Amino acid sequence: MPTLEAKDTLFKKNSTLNCRGKLLSLEVPLVMGILNLTPDSFFPGSRLSSAEEAVRKAEQMLADGADMLDIGGYSTRPGAAEVSAQEEQDRILPAIEAIHRSFPEAIISVDTFRADVAEASIAAGAHIINDVGGGLLDNTMFETIARLQVPYILMHMRGTPQTMASLTKYDNLVVDVLSELQVQLAKLQQLGVRDVILDPGFGFAKTVEQNFELLRHMEDFRILGLPVLAGLSRKSMVYKSLGIHQADALTGTIAVNTVALMKGADILRVHDVKETKQTIILLEKTKL
Secondary structure (H helix, E strand, C coil), rough: CCCCCCCHHHCCCCCEEEEECCCEEECCCCCEEEEECCCCCCCCHEEECCCHHHHHHHHHHHHHCEEEEEEECCCCCCCCCCCCHHHHHHHHHHHHHHHHCCCCCCCCCECCCCCCHHHHHHHCCCCCECCCCCCCCCCCCHHHHHHHHCEEEEEEECCCCCCHHHHCCCCHHHHHHHHHHHHHHHHHHEEEEECCEECCCCCCCCCCCHHHHHHHHHHHHHHHHHCECCCCCCEEEEEEHHHCCCHHHHHHHHHHHHHHHHHCEEEEEEECHHHHHHHHHHHHHHHC
């Protein structure tokens, strides 16, 4: 059983991320804008159908203050349909290339759990890999990241998008999530991966109540010495708790994101960049 004592921290927290030679500071929380090249993402307002549409959305997000863009071609909502690796690449690679060409300074993250998709995405111009599987859905992912030496977002999930809703039994939610993540972190350390970002995996193999428990204890994830990402935007913990639709969940999202920021989140992954950026600016002004 991995220990969770602070003295056993695996990584010293970085104040910057090396994104293929571009240094991204973490001194102030960052905003990651979501670009979904999928027809079935859980929030219809985030769905994009072409590279051209993705470029227009990216332009708006960058103008609104996005620090990075997260491009995905495989919906990971509960019960989502399987998508082949080829189809995933066909969806996202033209968008990555077009955005990189149009905005060469933009930092691009790719939301994938497949090593071959990750490698093709980096070759197309991406900088960061955001793996919802935490290395568990493709046993070559960690070796690929180590070879590419790009920042890696390690998220906690159990099972697959098709089965995760049935895998929500924990002895102690926070301790179990931390322990399972620490096992994966040790593997990354052994391979020499330098820049790792931690994601507790809100909504992935967790119930609504468990998501709020994670949020209440989010500062505990700092024990591993890693930057922490919170992906709470318009998720079921927000709209189900309020009895509303995802389309009306912006205010609730800002509320939970504010809590996440106050508990130490370094990156917020969101659909609504401008409002999130404004929230960060105001919270930063409250710091002594």
